[in-house]
Amino acid sequence: MNWLYDFSYLTGGIHNSLSEHFEPSTVTLIEMILAGVAFMILFAILGLVLVYAERKVSAFFQQRLGPMRVGKWGTAQTLADVIKLLMKEPLMNKNADSFLFNLAPYIIMIAAFMAMAALPFAKGLHALDFDIGILYVSAVSSLGVIGILLAGWSSDNKYSLIGAMRSGAQIISYELSVGLSLLTIVVLTGSLQFSTIIESQANGWWIFKGHISAVIAFIIFLIASTAETNRGPFDLAEAESELTAGFHTEYSGLKFAFFFLAEFANMFIVSAIGATVFLGGWMPFHIGGWVGFNNIMDYIPPIFWFFGKVSFIIFLMMWFRWTFPRLRIDQLLTLEWKYLLPVNLMNILIMAFLALMGWHF
Numbered sequence: 001m002n003w004l005y006d007f008s009y010l011t012g013g014i015h016n017s018l019s020e021h022f023e024p025s026t027v028t029l030i031e032m033i034l035a036g037v038a039f040m041i042l043f044a045i046l047g048l049v050l051v052y053a054e055r056k057v058s059a060f061f062q063q064r065l066g067p068m069r070v071g072k073w074g075t076a077q078t079l080a081d082v083i084k085l086l087m088k089e090p091l092m093n094k095n096a097d098s099f100l101f102n103l104a105p106y107i108i109m110i111a112a113f114m115a116m117a118a119l120p121f122a123k124g125l126h127a128l129d130f131d132i133g134i135l136y137v138s139a140v141s142s143l144g145v146i147g148i149l150l151a152g153w154s155s156d157n158k159y160s161l162i163g164a165m166r167s168g169a170q171i172i173s174y175e176l177s178v179g180l181s182l183l184t185i186v187v188l189t190g191s192l193q194f195s196t197i198i199e200s201q202a203n204g205w206w207i208f209k210g211h212i213s214a215v216i217a218f219i220i221f222l223i224a225s226t227a228e229t230n231r232g233p234f235d236l237a238e239a240e241s242e243l244t245a246g247f248h249t250e251y252s253g254l255k256f257a258f259f260f261l262a263e264f265a266n267m268f269i270v271s272a273i274g275a276t277v278f279l280g281g282w283m284p285f286h287i288g289g290w291v292g293f294n295n296i297m298d299y300i301p302p303i304f305w306f307f308g309k310v311s312f313i314i315f316l317m318m319w320f321r322w323t324f325p326r327l328r329i330d331q332l333l334t335l336e337w338k339y340l341l342p343v344n345l346m347n348i349l350i351m352a353f354l355a356l357m358g359w360h361f
Contacts, residue, residue: 005301008124035127039113043265050264051078054318061322085260088253093156096250100154105251105258107147112265114140119272120194122282122303133194134182137273138175141228144266145171151259152247163246166236166329170227173336174234177224178270180344184217184351185210185277194276201280204287211359213351218278220344222316225270227332229263232321236329267317268310275309282306 014034018027052067052075059066067074092101115137120126130136145168152164186192188210189200200206207214227234248259275281282302286294327335 005303006123011124035117039116039127042116043113043261046268047261047264048078048082050268050314051081051260053314054264057315057318058322061319082257085253085257088256090253090255091250093250095156097154097156100150101250102255104147104151104154105255105262107150108144108262109258109265111140111143111147112262112269114143115269116265116272118194119269120198120276120281121306122301125303126194129193129195131191131193134186134192134197134273134277137269138179138182141266141269142171142175144262148247151251155247155250157250160247160249163236163249167230167247169329170230170234170236170332173333174224174227174340177220177336177340177344178228180341180348181217181221181224182273182277184213184344184348187348187351187355188214194281197277198281198283201283202286205278205280205283205285207278210351211354213347213354214278216343216347217351218274220340220347221274221278222313222320224336224340225274226317226320227336229266229270229317231263231267231317233324233326234332235321235326236332267314271310271313271317272306274313275306279309279313280305281309 015027015031018030022030055074055077056066067077070077070080092098117127118130118133118137120129128136148167148171149164152160152162152167155161185197185206188206189197191197191200201209203209207218210217230236248256251259282305284294284297284300284302284305286297
C-alpha cells in the first residue's frame with residue numbers, strides 16, 4: 001500500500017528531532033535551509049540529466065548517436081560543458097544597464113525555485129502544500145517573464161530587445177490556455193490544492209476519468225506549456241536564424257548558464273504540474289474494482305511513478321521540438337487567440353456540465 005512509502009514519517013521524524021534540540025524559530029530556519037539545499041541539488045541534477053537527454057533524444061529523431069566521446073556514452077559531456085561555462089569570462093556591453101543586466105538571470109531562477117517548492121514529489125514529500133497550489137504556481141511561474149524582459153532591455157542590443165518582446169507577448173498569451181486547461185480539472189476536483197487533486201485520482205487518473213474533455217485539456221496544456229517555456233517549435237524569443245540567441249545574446253559564463261538551466265527547470269515544472277493534475281502525480285495506476293492489480297501497482301514507490309510520468313511528458317515536449325518547424329510570430333499568436341483559447345473555453349463549459357450531471361467515472 002502507499003503508506004509503505006509515506007515520506008511524512010521521515011520529514012516528521014526530522015522535525016521532531018530538531019525540535020528536541022532547538023527553539024521553534026531556529027527549527028523553522030534550519031528546515032528552510034535544508035529544503036533550499038535540496039532544491040539546489042535537484043536543480044543541478046536536472047540540468048545535467050535533461051541536457052544529456054535532450055541531446056540523445058534529438059540524435060534519436062535525427063538518426064545519429066549524439067554525444068559519445070566524453071564519458072561512457074557521452075554521459076560526462078554535460079559536466080564538461082558546465083565546467084566550460086563556469087570558467088568563461090562574464091562580459092557585458094559598455095552601454096548596458098549593469099544592475100538590471102546582472103539581476104535578470106537571478107529573477108528567472110528565483111521564479112523557478114518558488115514554483116518548484118509547491119510540487120508534491122511523493123506522499124508527504126513536498127515543501128509547501130498550499131490550498132491554492134495551482135493558483136500559486138501559475139502566479140510565481142509568470143514572474144520569469146520579468147527577468148526575460150529585463151535581460152532583453154538592459155543588454156543594449158536590438159536582437160535581445162526583439163527577443164524579449166516576443167517572449168513577453170508569447171508567455172502572456174499562452175498563460176491563458178495553460179490556466180484554463182488546469183481549471184478544467186479543478187472543476188472536477190473542486191480544489192486548487194495539489195494533494196487533494198492527487199487523492200481524487202486514487203481510483204483512476206483524471207485523463208481517463210474525465211472523458212474527452214480531460215484529454216482535450218491535456219493536449220492544450222501540452223501545447224501551451226511548451227510555448228510558455230519558449231521551447232521549439234515556439235522558440236521565437238531565441239530564434240538562432242533571426243536573433244542570434246534572442247534575449248540572452250549578450251550573456252556569457254555563469255549568467256548564460258542560469259538562463260540555460262532555467263529553461264530546463266521550467267520544462268520540468270510544467271511537466272510535473274501536468275503529471276500531477278492529469279496523470280495522478282505520484283499516485284499509482286489503479287483500475288476501479290481490480291483489487292489484486294491495484295495492490296501490485298501500490299508496491300511500486302510513488303516517487304518512481306511521479307518521475308516516470310514527468311519523464312514521459314518531457315519526452316513529448318522534446319519530440320515536439322525536434323519534429324515541427326518553428327512558427328512565425330503571427331502564426332504563434334493566431335494559434336493561441338483563434339484556436340486554443342476558444343476551444344479551451346468551450347471545453348470548460350462541457351466539463352462543468354459533465355461535473356454538474358455527474359457523468360464522469
